[in-house]
Amino acid sequence: MSATDVSGSAGSNGSNGSNGSGRDLRIDELTGAVLADHAAWNEANRRLAEGAMTALRDAGALRLLVPERAGGDEREFADMVANVREAALYDGAAAWVLMVLVGHSWMLGSMSEELQDEVYGVDPDAIVPGSLAPVGSATECDGGWLVDGRWPFTSGAVWGKWFLLGSQVLAEGKRPRLLHVVIPREDIEIDDNWYAIGLRGTGSCDVVAAGAFVPTHRTVDSGDLLGGRSVWSSRHRTSVxxxxxxxxxxxxxxxxxxxxxxxxxxxxxxxxxxxxxxxxxxxxxxxxxxxxxxxxxxxxxxxxxxxxxxxxxxxxxxxxxxxxxxxxxxxxxxxxxxxxxxxxxxxxxxxxxxxxxxxxxxxxxxxxxxxxxxxxxxxxxxxxxxxxxxxxxxxxxxxxxxx
CATH class of the missing domain: 1.20.140.10 (Butyryl-CoA Dehydrogenase, subunit A, domain 3)
Known part of the structure; x- marks a missing residue:
């Protein structure tokens, strides 16, 4: 293997959705002012205010990396960077929650089309918090998995309609198989325990599942997801x-x-x-x-x-x-x-x-x-x-x- 650094300075070839005219900035001064107006409330109440979340939704920022086939905009990572950076100029909590939610919608693009349609078919701005660390446990059952666990640092949990969570499949004498699952809000309990030195307004509390049934189409092998090699990741207009x-x-x-x-x-x-x-x-x-x-x-x-x-x-x-x-x-x-x-x-x-x-x-x-x-x-x-x-x-x- 070569010891020379890889060059990342080449310009975009458009494969990740660049429009060739600069970044797609959704967080304008008007949206930023709304975020700033709610910043103190977020900090005091340890979660994002409804007005702040509505502003992000209305700006179209939540759908930046939602797959186009599921009703999203399928933009570039650079567009995500520009919008999260801009939001942070007004409020760190709003920017952090935006970053997490856009990141999870991006990862759902590597899961089954049935799941994408389930999550985004009615609402392409659907909110999917989660915790990627494989701290839950999954037990195979007929048609899917039974999932139990407690996941910390679930930013924006109170707003979640679905949750993307990491789990382990334990087998005696073998290394755990890692699995990421998507669970609907009705199968999740939120533990309001977010008291932290910073990012106080993000509502990054624990979520708990007890014997939640997760059908197979709502799961993905963690190696395939994290490695960018899921069979579903190639079925999109862009390579993102x-x-x-x-x-x-x-x-x-x-x-x-x-x-x-x-x-x-x-x-x-x-x-x-x-x-x-x-x-x-x-x-x-x-x-x-x-x-x-x-x-x-x-x-x-x-x-x-x-x-x-x-x-x-x-x-x-x-x-x-x-x-x-x-x-x-x-x-x-x-x-x-x-x-x-x-x-x-x-x-x-x-x-x-x-x-x-x-x-x-x-x-x-x-x-x-x-x-x-x-x-x-x-x-x-x-x-x-x-x-x-x-x-x-x-x-x-x-x-x-x-x-």
């Missing part, structure tokens, strides 16, 4: 559903982190540009140290943006047939590293912003907390994905880390 899921998810999370970092840096610049140092009696804006902090943080966020753009090119290549373990390792690491760059950028300016920035209601404080929380997502684990990527740079197999 053949994108490997785990590197793709890194870009999804990075999109939210990017918008939050931009919003936080804008607030920091406004704050530091107008405050006086109460002990020195001079404007904070005269401090050379603050100038350097802002310069470095802005450059880190710009670097994250460029990394995301390059990674989108890698994912497009993979979807169009040029897939490899090396490409996946690089793409997953670059997406994860973009998240880390956004976290570092906000940490640097928050440290310098002074005591008045730490109160609730401070946009800088909120974006710092939200990005800190986003950086805890499994796809942002730089130790594991860094090991895989580093091995490929030495011409080695990336190892057992999921890619």
């Amino acid at each position: 559903y053949r994108t490997p899921v785990l590197p793709g998810l890194a870009v999804h999370v990075a999109a939210a982190a990017l918008g939050l970092a931009r919003a936080g840096l804008d607030d920091a610049a406004d704050r530091l540009g107008t405050q006086d140092d109460r002990y020195m009696g001079s404007p904070k804006s005269r401090r050379p140290g603050l100038h350097m902090r802002l310069a470095e943080s802005n450059t880190e966020v710009r670097s994250a943006e460029l990394l995301i753009d390059d990674t989108l090119g890698l994912l497009r290549q993979a979807a169009d047939g040029a897939d490899s373990k090396q490409l996946r390792a690089q793409a997953k690491y670059q997406g994860s590293y973009a998240i880390e760059l956004c976290r570092r950028a906000l940490d640097r300016v928050t440290t310098a912003a002074g005591g008045r920035a730490v109160f609730d209601g401070s946009r800088l404080q909120q974006t710092f907390r939200d990005v800190t929380m986003a950086s805890q997502h499994q796809v942002a684990d730089l130790d594991t994905v860094g090991e895989a990527y580093g091995r490929t740079r030495l011409g080695m197999d990336p190892g057992a880390h999921p890619l």
